Amino acid sequence: MKLTGTDALLVVDVQNDFLPGGALAVPEGEAVIAPVNRLAAHLPHLILTQDWHPTGHASFASCHPGKRPFDTVTMPYGAQVLWPDHCVQGTAGADLAPGLRVERAQMVIRKGYHRHIDSYSAFLEADRRTRTGLAGYLAERGLTRLFLAGLATDFCVLWTALDARAAGLEVVVVEDAVRGIDLDGSVARAWEAMAQAGVGRITSAELA
Ligand code: VGL
Ligand code: ZN
Numbered sequence: 001m002k003l004t005g006t007d008a009l010l011v012v013d014v015q016n017d018f019l020p021g022g023a024l025a026v027p028e029g030e031a032v033i034a035p036v037n038r039l040a041a042h043l044p045h046l047i048l049t050q051d052w053h054p055t056g057h058a059s060f061a062s063c064h065p066g067k068r069p070f071d072t073v074t075m076p077y078g079a080q081v082l083w084p085d086h087c088v089q090g091t092a093g094a095d096l097a098p099g100l101r102v103e104r105a106q107m108v109i110r111k112g113y114h115r116h117i118d119s120y121s122a123f124l125e126a127d128r129r130t131r132t133g134l135a136g137y138l139a140e141r142g143l144t145r146l147f148l149a150g151l152a153t154d155f156c157v158l159w160t161a162l163d164a165r166a167a168g169l170e171v172v173v174v175e176d177a178v179r180g181i182d183l184d185g186s187v188a189r190a191w192e193a194m195a196q197a198g199v200g201r202i203t204s205a206e207l208a
Contacts, residue, residue: 029152040104
């Protein structure tokens with residue numbers, strides 16, 4: 001696929017807590033690192049996200065007496081899956097994976113830092129009102145097509161892809177550079193929802 005100066009690679013949440021041994025390990029999460037590194041060296045623009053929660057974040061099961069990780073609760077903004085404590089600001093689990101070669105990154109968007117609001121999407125938090133600033137950044141820089149890689153396919157990649165489409169961007173997910181958590185078929189549903197929204201799919205070999 002031919003790339004242009006308005007293309008960016010967005011690497012979602014490739015952080016220690018989402019890798020084997022981490023607090024919320026995504027199956028085969030480490031497999032995204034090699035393709036991400038190849039793409040990161042190749043795409044004209046590189047943007048990263050980091051899940052970045054304060055201690056006691058409302059998405060943590062530990063903050064909901066009687067609840068366990070992967071239970072669902074109702075928050076003021078709707079349903080919320082509860083997670084093990086993960087990606088706490090300033091901890092090793094929140095660090096980018098040590099094998100990532102992303103020195104070229106021009107922007108790092110942190111999300112999920114409001115104690116009472118989760119944010120899977122890199123654009124819009126779970127209240128669907130609070131903006132991260134990423135849409136404005138992309139607009140100011142004239143970046144109109146996003147290639148998505150990272151973790152997890154069925155949560156942060158999915159929501160980021162859908163919100164990017166809603167913001168009028170072209171979106172292509174690099175299928176071998178993402179992995180999912182997969183709660184009750186959520187990975188298959190994520191691919192369907194992204195296809196419905198006009199999100200493209202490509203392999204890293206077609207790009208770099
Ligand atoms: C994520 C669950 C909780 C993700 C972040 O990066 O997909 N999933 N926080
Ligand atoms: Zn999180």
